[in-house]
Amino acid sequence: MSDSRLRQTVDLIARYYDGYKVGYVGHEGYRKSTDLVKFARCIDEMVSLGLVDPNRSLFLDLGCADGRVNVLMSYFVKISVGIEIDPEILAEYNPRKKELGQELRRANLIQPINNITLFQGNSLEAATYEQIESTLNLRFEDIDIFYTYITLHDLFGAKIAAEAKPKALYLVYGFNKILPRYRGLELLIPNLASEGIVALYGKGSFDWVP
Ligand SMILES: C[S@@+](CC[C@H](N)C(=O)[O-])C[C@H]1O[C@@H](n2cnc3c(N)ncnc32)[C@H](O)[C@@H]1O
Numbered sequence: 001m002s003d004s005r006l007r008q009t010v011d012l013i014a015r016y017y018d019g020y021k022v023g024y025v026g027h028e029g030y031r032k033s034t035d036l037v038k039f040a041r042c043i044d045e046m047v048s049l050g051l052v053d054p055n056r057s058l059f060l061d062l063g064c065a066d067g068r069v070n071v072l073m074s075y076f077v078k079i080s081v082g083i084e085i086d087p088e089i090l091a092e093y094n095p096r097k098k099e100l101g102q103e104l105r106r107a108n109l110i111q112p113i114n115n116i117t118l119f120q121g122n123s124l125e126a127a128t129y130e131q132i133e134s135t136l137n138l139r140f141e142d143i144d145i146f147y148t149y150i151t152l153h154d155l156f157g158a159k160i161a162a163e164a165k166p167k168a169l170y171l172v173y174g175f176n177k178i179l180p181r182y183r184g185l186e187l188l189i190p191n192l193a194s195e196g197i198v199a200l201y202g203k204g205s206f207d208w209v210p
Contacts, residue, residue: 006075009109010040016100017068031089034069034149034173035197042171042192043076046200051169052076052145060143062123063151066092067116071100074113077145079138082118083128090120124155141165150174157182160203170201 014036021033046052057077061069064082066089074080084090097112104111117136121128129140140163148156153172160170161184170185176196179187189200 038195042198045193061147080116083123147171166204168203
């Protein structure tokens with residue numbers, strides 16, 4: 001993130017959403033919110049390593065809640081897609097993004113990029129991906145970077161290993177010392193940006209592993 005206006009924008013977004021952090025075990029699934037300050041540092045490192053490209057990368061948050069990670073990622077990827085199973089949680093996306101937009105405008109910062117689409121559905125069901133394909137002409141096997149905050153990380157890992165394209169990346173937020181392993185995925189960076197919270201996996205073999 002070399003551009004200082006972009007950096008200020010990301011800082012404001014992180015502060016805004018971190019003011020609405022949630023942590024509970026709901027009946028529809030396990031919900032907690034990504035710490036966007038830490039996550040932004042991890043994305044910074046991925047940008048430095050050339051692993052994220054605003055002109056090319058296709059991003060999917062497999063349990064996106066209010067879409068906060070999608071909003072932040074919109075500045076760094078070509079398409080930012082999210083899936084959320086709980087319609088009430090997903091309904092937080094629009095009012096929150098609107099309020100954020102007002103704060104960004106007041107501070108003369110950059111509005112979220114118009115590349116975000118969130119879907120209500122189950123990330124493990126084919127019908128969800130049929131809806132995404134018919135709306136965006138985008139398939140699971142087109143995605144470059146998958147994301148989850150612990151939720152169903154093992155089932156998502158298995159789905160990525162089985163169905164994603166070779167070299168697809170999988171960011172898992174929420175583990176620190178003891179990291180899970182997924183059959184068919186390589187642990188590329190155990191501790192992104194030394195934040196102690198995000199591990200990066202990849203499908204297949206990689207020659208650049210640090
Ligand atoms: C831990 S929260 C993370 C939210 C957001 N990605 C973040 O990092 O702030 C996980 C979200 O995944 C949703 N979820 C759980 N199971 C799901 C599934 N099978 N498909 C889609 N979303 C799911 C939950 O309702 C919850 O909102």
